Amino acid sequence: MQLIYKTELQNFRLSKSTKISKEEVPLKKRVAYMVDVCFSIYPYAKLLALLFATIFLIGFGGLALYAVSESSFTEALWLAWTFVADAGNHADRVGTGPRIVSVSISAGGMLIFAMILGLVSDAISGKVDSLRKGKSEVIERDHVLILGWSEKLGPLLKQLAIANKSIGGGVVVVLAERDKEEMEIDIAKLEFDFMGTSVICRSGSPLILADLKKVSVSKARAIIVLVSHENSDLSDARALRVVLSLTGVKERLRGHVVVEMSDIDNEPLVKLVGGDLIETVVAHDIIGRLMIQCALQPGLAQIWEDILGFENAEFYIKRWPELDGLHFKDVLISFPDAVPCGIKVAAEGGKIAINPDDDYVLKEGDEVLVIAEDDDTYAPVRLPEVHRGLFPKIADPPKYPECILFCGWRRDIDDMIMVLEACLAPGSQLWMFNEVPEKEREKKLAEGGLDVSTLENIELVHHEGNAVIRRHLENLPLEKFDSILILADELLEDSVVQTDSRSLATLLLIRDIQSERLQHKDRNSTSLRFSGFSQSSWIRQMQNASDKSIILSEILDSRTKNLVSVSRISDYVLSNELVSMALAMVAEDKQINRVLEELFAGKGNEMCIKPAEFYLLDQEVLCFYDIMIRGRQRQEIVIGYRTANAECAIINPPQKSEPRKWAMDDVFVVISSGERNA
Secondary structure, eight states, X not given: OHHHHHHHHHHHHHHHHHHHHHHHSOHHHHHHHHHHHHHHHOTTHHHHHHHXXXXXXXXXXXXXXXXXXXXXXXXXXXXXXXXXXXXXXXXXXXXXXXXXXXXXXXXXXXXXXXXHHHHHHHHHHHHHHHHHTTOSOOOOSSOEEEESOOTTHHHHHHHHHHHTGGGTOOEEEEEESSOHHHHHHHHHTOOSOOTTOEEEEEEOOTTSHHHHHHTTGGGOSEEEEOOOSSOHHHHHHHHHHHHHHHHTOSSOOOSEEEEEESOGGGHHHHHHHHGGGEEEEEHHHXXXXXXXXXXXXXXXXXHHHHHHSSSSOEEEEEEOGGGTTOBXXXXXXXXXXXXXXXXXXXXXXXXXEESOOTTOBOOTTOEEEEEESSTTSOOOOOOOOOOOOOOOOOOOOOOOOOEEEEESOOTTHHHHHHHHHHHSOTTEEEEEEESSOHHHHHHHHHHTTOOGGGOOSEEEEEEEOOTTOHHHHTXXXXXXXXXXXXXOOTTSTTOHHHHHHHHHHHHHHHHHHHHHHHTTSOTTOOOGGGTTSOTTOHHHHTTTTSSSOEEEEEEOSTTHHHHHHHHTSOEEEEXXXXXXHHHHHHHHOTTHHHHXXXXXXXXXXXXXXXXXXXXXXXXXXXXXXXXXXXXXXXTEEEEEEEOTTOSSOEESOSOTTSOEEOOTTOEEEEEESSTTTO
């Protein structure tokens, strides 16, 4: 009995609560809720409601007119429609009943017309707002798509605009998680001419497939993924997610994907996911290796800036059937407007051989890698006559121990140390001056894969301090270093302005301290590194504030380079701009990435600066072809030169067959295979 009583009590409470809940939601509110849901879910519900209201008003008004007038039902319906469409038509009605009905129908028609105007206005406003916020679809083809936003976007757009200049301009689409108007304002502030190239901005996330389809991702000829300003691992993880999103596009991508990465250790995972579709450019790795090369070869930064950008000479790969059967030594002098640097060997799966042997014979399918002004500015001609002659065969000078200073800490500093280990002679020293506690440095280096105990050629010397505090810098023997590298410290790398300001302050303090300590020293003394160069060589002019030190600053903002170059107290590596140039080159031709990887790598061929005495006698009259032939005897490709009084080097010089007089103060830019192993 007790159990039955409890069950009945529960049923009574349940029925009572259900009854109360129904009473708490009146029918009026339920109908209003259903209408609201209907209007929210179905976009055309408002139009259908107005259509039904108009039909109801015409039908009900026609019945009323039929009842109060002598008109037929069909005529009454037509009159009701005219009163709805034009409220003034009822003015000639006769009789009280027809006038009341006509005015009522006209009033309802005006209400419906006002609602239609409101809907049309809302639709137009929504469309304009969608266009303003960058939500509309991009209908383009063969465009370059940039995913993400960073300080590199400005230099990247500049290089793409220059690359498209020869075809009258192109289309670049930018998809980023920013407001479209803000992006357009920032792009409008860029201080260069787009030369016919159109830049279209869209707001959205590259991680969402719908946003990728909105920018015609499957029809783009190249896709560039920019790194964000987060931690290197986080930014590379985001790049990986973007690659996964791109591989998830149902329509097959027709273009290749160029992914900027922060850490070289994360590169294999991205390539594993993307496969052959992906080309990676590891920004920090490129700049780190380039800074090492430029520290050991002063002036190389300007040469790389010329070659990587599209403003001067750059790399191109093209097939020339008329050259089949020729030896590479003959191909080398076959282009009056280009400098051949290598061969894309068809028999080896398209492998690019830089600086091949002279006896290599071009076969069917082989392509030629050259440095030229543009892809349509060069073509092979008949072989010119060259004068080999006798010249001094001087071997490269031996390596001497060097002393180098790193100011600042980069997250890839372990890779830079390994490059130095491969380049420097035994007994060299690397002084590391930064704010990272000494006890944490070996731990950070070990996490990066560097075992300090395995270093054979260099010795690490640690000093802790702030590079913008003078008394900390004065504790260092600044007058003894062969090279001083001012790095963009990872603690401030997210702020371009602060990083460059810190680098400039450090540069000025170091030069001032050096000048005070060296004012009584003999300025003609020099480092053993440049024992092969003439006393008046332009390389020595870079040592104007010290008897031996070459200072190299890493600059992030292109506007800062003017302050450094005008002061003429330091060489610089414009890191953001150089990375943007590399991204643009790989976007235009994915094969160029293989070339850059070898020239920046720790093994193989590299760009070098060599003295004139390696190739000629003082005041000897030769054409540039003659020097190129002599360079082949050293297994080098001479790609340009710089005279003693010139402000910059000339890469791929014109009029290569025209003789001129050379001096010992001149230097030559070459691609050499033996520099690292000398």
